Amino acid sequence: xxxxxSISWASAGAFASESIPxxxxxxxEASGRVLMSMPADEMSKRIGMIAVLHRAELLNLLIANADPxxxxxxxxxxxxxxxxxxxxxxxxxxxxxxxxxxxxxDGLRSTIRAQVxxxxxxxxxxxxxxxxxxxxxxxxxxxxGETWGHGRRFGIVPMTAGRIYWFATQNAPEGQRDPAGRxxxxxxxxxGGWHQPIETLIAATxx
Numbered sequence: 622x623x624x625x626x627s628i629s630w631a632s633a634g635a636f637a638s639e640s641i642p643x644x645x646x647x648x649x650e651a652s653g654r655v656l657m658s659m660p661a662d663e664m665s666k667r668i669g670m671i672a673v674l675h676r677a678e679l680l681n682l683l684i685a686n687a688d689p690x691x692x693x694x695x696x697x698x699x700x701x702x703x704x705x706x707x708x709x710x711x712x713x714x715x716x717x718x719x720x721x722x723x724x725x726x727d728g729l730r731s732t733i734r735a736q737v738x739x740x741x742x743x744x745x746x747x748x749x750x751x752x753x754x755x756x757x758x759x760x761x762x763x764x765x766g767e768t769w770g771h772g773r774r775f776g777i778v779p780m781t782a783g784r785i786y787w788f789a790t791q792n793a794p795e796g797q798r799d800p801a802g803r804x805x806x807x808x809x810x811x812x813g814g815w816h817q818p819i820e821t822l823i824a825a826t827x828x
């Protein structure tokens with residue numbers, strides 16, 4: 622099974638309209654002092670094209686450019702076999718699919734990766750993470766980057782349509798959970814007093 626379909630110029634335009642191109646990135650300390658700044662062109666030279674796009678919108682663009690008959694949803698892959706002529710993927714509903722290659726993109730506990738490389742232990746990274754997308758229409762003073770503190774980080778990523786994607790991390794023992802209904806309260810304790818717009822973003826996020 623060979624895929625010869627390419628994304629059209631119209632689709633490329635849709636991708637551009639749904640995404641934000643490379644931005645200048647900064648690393649700050651909690652007070653807001655810039656520790657490091659990397660211009661967009663320098664980032665592009667180092668790691669290639671950069672664009673920020675909401676995952677749901679990316680999926681919609683990919684679906685719009687795919688042959689509907691090639692999309693099969695709700696099929697759980699349980700394994701694969703490989704020979705000189707290609708790969709056969711096996712599914713939970715007893716179906717099989719033959720192809721030249723197979724891309725495993727089924728997450729942290731990937732079935733295919735476990736089969737090919739033997740099942741690796743899931744290793745705790747040492748920190749808890751929170752993520753959110755907030756509507757900040759009308760505000761244009763957000764800079765892509767991270768702010769570093771003692772055992773904590775806060776990242777800000779501008780998106781299209783006035784939205785901001787943010788994430789926060791805290792070094793913590795494995796298995797901890799926020800008290801029910803008090804996540805924002807905890808985040809305000811962790812990041813209170815950090816430079817703006819960090820507190821504003823947390824306050825604008827739904828519990």
